[in-house]
Amino acid sequence: MSEPVVESLASESGWQRFRRDRAAVWSGWFLVTITAVCFLSPLIAPYPYMAQDLAHSAEAPSFAHWLGTDLLGRDVLSRLLQGGMISLCVGLIATAVALVVGICYGVLAAEVGGRAEDALMRFVDIVSTLPLTLIVILCTVVFGQNMPMIFLAVGGVSWLTMARIIRNQTRELKASQFVQAAESLGQSRWGIFSRHYLPNLAGTIAVCATLTVPGVMLLEAFVSFLGLGVKAPMTSWGLMIKEGADIMEECPWLLISPSVVFALTLLSLNFLGDGLRDAFDPRSSRK
C-alpha cells in the first residue's frame, strides 16, 4: 500500500535492502491484495453485505457461501470484505490525522527550543500515560458513532509517539550544517520546513506511519468490540469478531475468519514496518 510512496523517496540501496527482506515483501503484497479486494468489494462481493436470507441463517461454510452465513443469513465473505474496507479506512485516515498532528507538533517543539520545547515534550510524556481509550470511547459517544468522528478521535490520541520521533529528528536536522547554511542565506522558516525538513524526515515518517496503522486499527476494533464504534448494518472487523465471539460455541466460523484476516493484516503491517525501518532508517538498532 505504501510501497510506491516509499519508492520515490528512498535511495536506491535502501530499496534494494528492502527487497531482500522476504517477509516484508510478502507482507507488502498481502496488504496490497487485501486492500484492493476490500475496496473493490462493492463490485466483486458475491452478495450484498446487508442482504438477509433467513432461510439460510447460521450455515457453515459451503460452495454457495464460502465462509458461511451469520445469524441473519448474511454472507460472511461479503461482510468480511465490507468490514475490511471500514477497518482499513479507519487505519489509513486516522493515521493520516495522527501524522499531520504529530509532524506539526514535533517540528514546532524542535523549532521553538528551550524551555518551551521541554514543556511541550513533557506534556506529551504526561498525556501518553493517561487512559486514552476512555477518551476515545467518550468521544465516539458524544459526537455520535459516525465515521469522521471515529477517524478524528482515534487519530487524535495516536500522534504522541510520532511527535516524539519527529521532534528528535528535527532537532538533529536543525543543528546540521546545511540547515544552518540555508538559515544564514536568509531562507524563511517555511522554506526550511518544506525544502529541508520534510524531505529528510520522509523516510522516518513512512516507517512511523506504517507502524501506527496497526495500533490505530486495533483501537477502532476495541471501540467497535464494545459496541460503541461502527453501527449496523455496516460492520468492521472488530465488530465481526465481537459478534463471532458471542456465539463461538455454535458457529465458530463467524469468529475464525474475521480473526484470522485481522491478525494477518496486523502481522503484515508490522513486518512491513520493520522491513522499511531496517532498510531506510540509518539509526536502526536492530541487528
Place this chain on the structure above:
Amino acid sequence: MAYVLRRLLEMIPVLLIVVAATFFLAHAVPGGPFDKDRPLPAEVKARLEQYYGLDQPLPVQLGNYVVNLAQGDLGPSIKYPGWSVREVIGSRIGVSASLGLVSLLLAVLIGVPVGVLAASRPNSWLDRVPMGFTLVGICVPSFVLGPILALIFSLGLGWLPPCGWGSAIHFVLPACTLGLITAAPLARLTRGSLMEVRSLDYVRTARAKGVPPLRVWFVHALRNALLPVVTYLGPAAAGLVSGSFVIESLFDVPGMGRLFVTAIINRDVMLILGTTVVYAVALLFLNLAADLANAALNPKVARSR
C-alpha cells in the same frame, strides 16, 4: 525525595485537565441519565436534577466537583440511587486491581525470561520460535486471544469455567489472556535491549578480566538492559486498562472496565468521571513507580535529579 514531591505536585494540574476534559465530554453526551422509555414528569425531573446539582451552570458544577474531589468525595451515583460513586467503585476496584496486577506480574514473569533466553542464543531456534510467538502475541488482539483460549480450555478440554467470577479458578483465563498479550512486547523489548547492551565495551571488559559468564550476563548486562523494560511498564499498564474493558465483558468479570462502559451507556455522568479519575490516578502512580524503579537501577538517572 524532592523529586517525588515535584512529581506528585505535577499530577495536580494533569488531573485537573483530565477532570475538565472528561467533565465536558460526559456532559456533551446526548441524552441524560433520567431519559427513559417513558419520560418522567417535568417537575420530578427538575427535582431530581436539582438534587444532584445538575441544574446549575456547567462551570459551577465543575467547580463543585473539583472541590469535592479534593476532599476525596466523588459525588453520588445517579444510576445506583443511595450509593456514592466512591462506594460503587470501591466494590469493583478490588476485582480489577487484582486482575491487573496478576496480569502484569504474569507478563513480567513470562516476558523478561523469554527475552533473556532469546538474546542468549540469537538466531537459533531458541530465539526464532519464541520471537515468532511474540509477534503473534502483538498482532492477535485480546478479544481474539480470549475467545480462543476459552474455546480450547473450557469448551474443548473442560478444565476451566468459560466465564464468571468468585473463586481463584475464574482468574486463570482472563489473567492469562491479558498477561500473554502484555508479555509479547516485553519479551521483544528485553531481547532487543540485551542485544544492544551486550555489544558494549564495558561488557567486553568484564568478560576480558575474567568475570564468570553468568555473572556478566545477569549482573552487568541485564541490569542495564532492563531500563527500557521498566520504563515500558507504565504504558503497559495503560494497555492493560483498555484490555480489561474487553476482557471483563468477555469473561463476565464484575470489574471497573465494565462499570465504565455501563456508566457511559446509562449516561451516569458522576460514575464516568469517577472511573476516569481513578484510572488516571492509578496510571500516574504506576508511571511514577516505574520511574523510581528506573532510578534505583540506574545511578546515572538518580544523580541527574
